[in-house]
Amino acid sequence: MTQGRCLCGALRYEIDGPFIDVVHCHCSMCRKHHGTPFATWAAAPLSGFRWLGDTTTLRTYQSSAKGHRDFCSVCGSVAPMLEEAAGMVIAPAGNLEGDLGMRPTKHMFVGSKAAWYAITDGLPQFEEYPPEFGMSSTPREPVAVPAGVTAGSCLCGDVAYEIAGPPLRMYYCHCSRCRQGRSAAHCANVFYKAEDFRWLRGADQVQDYALPGAQFFGTAFCKRCGSKVPRVSVERNMVNVPAGSLDSDPGITPNGHIYVDSKAPWFDITGELPQFAAMPPRR
Ligand SMILES: [Zn+2]
Ligand SMILES: [Zn+2]
Ligand SMILES: [Zn+2]
Numbered sequence: 307m308t309q310g311r312c313l314c315g316a317l318r319y320e321i322d323g324p325f326i327d328v329v330h331c332h333c334s335m336c337r338k339h340h341g342t343p344f345a346t347w348a349a350a351p352l353s354g355f356r357w358l359g360d361t362t363t364l365r366t367y368q369s370s371a372k373g374h375r376d377f378c379s380v381c382g383s384v385a386p387m388l389e390e391a392a393g394m395v396i397a398p399a400g401n402l403e404g405d406l407g408m409r410p411t412k413h414m415f416v417g418s419k420a421a422w423y424a425i426t427d428g429l430p431q432f433e434e435y436p437p438e439f440g441m442s443s444t445p446r447e448p449v450a451v452p453a454g455v456t457a458g459s460c461l462c463g464d465v466a467y468e469i470a471g472p473p474l475r476m477y478y479c480h481c482s483r484c485r486q487g488r489s490a491a492h493c494a495n496v497f498y499k500a501e502d503f504r505w506l507r508g509a510d511q512v513q514d515y516a517l518p519g520a521q522f523f524g525t526a527f528c529k530r531c532g533s534k535v536p537r538v539s540v541e542r543n544m545v546n547v548p549a550g551s552l553d554s555d556p557g558i559t560p561n562g563h564i565y566v567d568s569k570a571p572w573f574d575i576t577g578e579l580p581q582f583a584a585m586p587p588r589r
Pocket of ligand 2: 331332333334335336337345415
């Protein structure tokens, strides 16, 4: 039995029975919806899925003729997709608690992965869907950004932003808040000065969620599609940009993996980036 929950706890669920597969997806929709370089999906038979409590905060964004993206309207966490026709639930592994009894088996949609993100593990990679899925798709056209401009947008396009200054730092954070908030193995946050940041459109479409009891932690997301978008702190002159929302290169190499002591048990950190048990020492 695996329990799952969104960051704010309004959506809770459990999945009974072994998972069928766990897959990393690099498609542009996953990147924008989660705000991360990739999403990790755990599939299980729908018969074993149960909501615990009500689902009044559940919202659905119709991302294509057949596709939908579900999320919590309070905190923005990605919600499980109940696929009646396929008889499957496809849950964001970042919101599942404990071990999954299974490790990720592959990367899909590496043909549309973020150019700045390097896959460093040895798992099989597929340009689009793996053949056993029996599915095809038309990758979305990337959002065009002029050279030299740092810009991003949400999945539905209602929210867009631009950054005029250089990045300050970038981390892959593995803490449980980031995993639940981004519904992913870890977040990929780039920090810029708030004074360099401006919304191009949709500022009034951004929903902010401040985690109760946390000093700074919170999320910001598009009310319509649930995509993670930058969270601006004017007081700290800081903006936290979910790298998956960027339509251009963040212009920085990640400073490392942080809070690796609280990483997801099903995720192996690979590659050469420095790893820190919690916060890195101040430079
Ligand atoms: Zn929530
Ligand atoms: Zn995807
Ligand atoms: Zn949107």
